[in-house]
Amino acid sequence: MMKGEVKMNVEKSPEKESLSWLPALVTIGIVLMGASWAVLGYFKYGFWVNNGPGGGFFPVLAGVGAAVLGTYELLFSPVRARAVGTRSLWPAAAMAITVASIPLVGMVLAMALFIVLWILVIERKAWYKAVLTGVGAGVAIYLVFALWLKVPFPQGFFLEMMQ
Template structure:
């Protein structure tokens, strides 16, 4: 065991040592994704349309918030070296798959499917609870954002083909 500064113990092992830079890489990824989300919202969906917030208003605000907080985290947070196993990457991988599926199946369906799979695989709940929760969340997202607030979510390739 190698003693670090202060009360921090760092255990050296080849497979764990290679993942010690992962928190910094994830933070940089959050900054880049936040900036991309803000740019997409601003340039593609419109930030302010017809004297009111457009479809890109929330993505711009949330993306800039994520980017600014990511920069703050990267620059000012103390580094806590801790072994990260492969299971620690599952949330990031799940979100990456969800984001990648949006152009195919649309935003609402991708989020509902993410919730269903998360409850089944990570939370290890019954398929009945998972499907009920995912369907309820998908319906709530659709009703609140698409119908009530008129936010134009990406529909996805398959839903566009049906129309």
């Protein structure tokens, strides 16, 4: 220590120390989800059907891309993420809840509800803006993917019971 320097004791945050493993765990989750999208898209929905792209075409491409980029991030990325706080887990938790609700309410409704709740809880915007945005996004997703592209979205337990 040089003359005139002050020695400071710096305490590490227990929250940051306890979550230091989280970036690697999230990256592994991305690789696994990407691989499962690719497998389901290829085998369940069909990658190439009747001389054209099938319902699994985009899930296979997106899944392979996510798995490859996640693997690269895990193994070769020179940037190491710092530990994050628990508030940073909210997006992952929200998406996990959304994905878990798909078998009950269906893909389109789950995504619309995710958007509404995100705008209300995280963005703290007015309820009517959240509802209009969520309904608009749900309608757009349905029109583009279900009607125009004929992508077979999961309907969910409740919609299947109504039919």
